[in-house]
Amino acid sequence: MIAPVHRWRLPAAVALTLVSAQAHAVFVVTEPWVRPARAAQSTEAYMELMSSDGATLIGVRTKVAASVALHGAPGSPVTLALPAGATVALAPGKPRLTLGKLGKTLRLGDRVPMTLIVRDETGGTQEIGVDAEVRLHSPTHDHHVPHTHAPKAH
Numbered sequence: 001m002i003a004p005v006h007r008w009r010l011p012a013a014v015a016l017t018l019v020s021a022q023a024h025a026v027f028v029v030t031e032p033w034v035r036p037a038r039a040a041q042s043t044e045a046y047m048e049l050m051s052s053d054g055a056t057l058i059g060v061r062t063k064v065a066a067s068v069a070l071h072g073a074p075g076s077p078v079t080l081a082l083p084a085g086a087t088v089a090l091a092p093g094k095p096r097l098t099l100g101k102l103g104k105t106l107r108l109g110d111r112v113p114m115t116l117i118v119r120d121e122t123g124g125t126q127e128i129g130v131d132a133e134v135r136l137h138s139p140t141h142d143h144h145v146p147h148t149h150a151p152k153a154h
């Protein structure tokens with residue numbers, strides 16, 4: 001029997017090998033998600049980023065918003081150091097991406113394509129495609145918090 005596949009169980013990870021003349025680095029994006037919002041409003045995007053050899057997030061693009069900025073971190077609109085081997089969380093209450101002037105309403109379950117632009121330690125840049133789900137909480141939060149249902153009326 002084949003068990004049903006639940007979207008939250010599928011690993012939301014993207015790994016990209018950054019190739020330079022002297023080393024091979026791995027850049028990983030996990031648990032990308034975006035809060036729901038109406039057209040013309042702003043929303044926030046969250047994810048976890050990790051680079052095996054260190055890198056810097058230098059830009060983000062998406063077709064669903066007029067602008068993208070890094071909220072809660074000093075520096076240019078989108079610049080974030082990614083230390084070697086460390087997981088950097090873009091999360092509520094921490095640095096996170098703000099998608100401004102949405103071109104359409106984002107409803108639960110919608111998908112938001114984004115492109116992260118990362119500069120590696122050698123100065124080379126890579127573009128990493130990310131497919132974030134519109135949801136109320138991170139996939140990990142939903143997995144670990146017990147679900148309750150209202151009792152049925154008789």
